[in-house]
Amino acid sequence: MKFTNVSPLYSMTVGFDRLFDLLAQAERTEAAASWPPYDIERSGDDRYRITMAVAGFSADEIELIQHDAQLVVTGQRKDAEDRQFLHRGIAGRSFRQSFNLADHVRVTGASLENGLLTVDLVREVPEALKPRRIAIGGSTAMSGQDNAPTAQIERHPRAA
Structure with a gap:
């Protein structure tokens, strides 16, 4: 490495x-940490989608937790004790996949269909944190003008 x-x-x-x-x-x-395989795609201006291949897992065997700027997806298969396998070729190992999210990104929904877990995300920046234009105020001094303070001399007439 x-x-x-x-x-x-x-x-x-x-x-x-x-x-x-x-x-x-x-x-x-x-490389082992990249299982199960996943895609991350942009689905709009501030919308994203994570799609994970989790064939063999049901919705109640998968858990999604978002804490601050991290999304953790874990999967733990519940094997039925009464099943006897003659050959076991379908991957069913447990997994834990974490995604570091950008600031102000939150999960808006998740679905499991045809062995694909889809997690929808949206980035919502609060109005107070969005950039704002600030007007420049002040005098209308011409460029190149000397803005240094000037001394004023007070003249008193002489007494005769």
């Missing part, structure tokens, strides 16, 4: 600590 040291970049950034942590976490992810 290759590791890239990004610590020199910390001194050149402010507020990007989480970004570097996410990059480091992505490097540590192993």
Whole structure:
């Protein structure tokens, strides 16, 4: 596994600590952690969809939990004790898949159909956090004018 040291970049950034942590976490992810396979797609301007292949799992065997900026999907199959397999080729191992979500992204719904778990997400930035245009006020001084304070000299007539 290759590791890239990004610590020199910390001194050149402010507020990007989480970004570097996410990059480091992505490097540590192993191939086994990518099961079950999944797709992430954009379905609109601020809408996204995660589709996971979870064949063999029922809706009550899958749990979705969103906490802050992380979505965790876990699956635990409940095998019936009265079943005897002569050959078992369908993957049924348990899984735990976590997704780091951007700020202000929330899950709006989930469905399970034909072995595909679909999770719909939407990004809703509160009005107070959206960028806003700020008008610039002040004097109508012409450009190039010296705005340094000037000294005023008061002259008194001489008494004769």
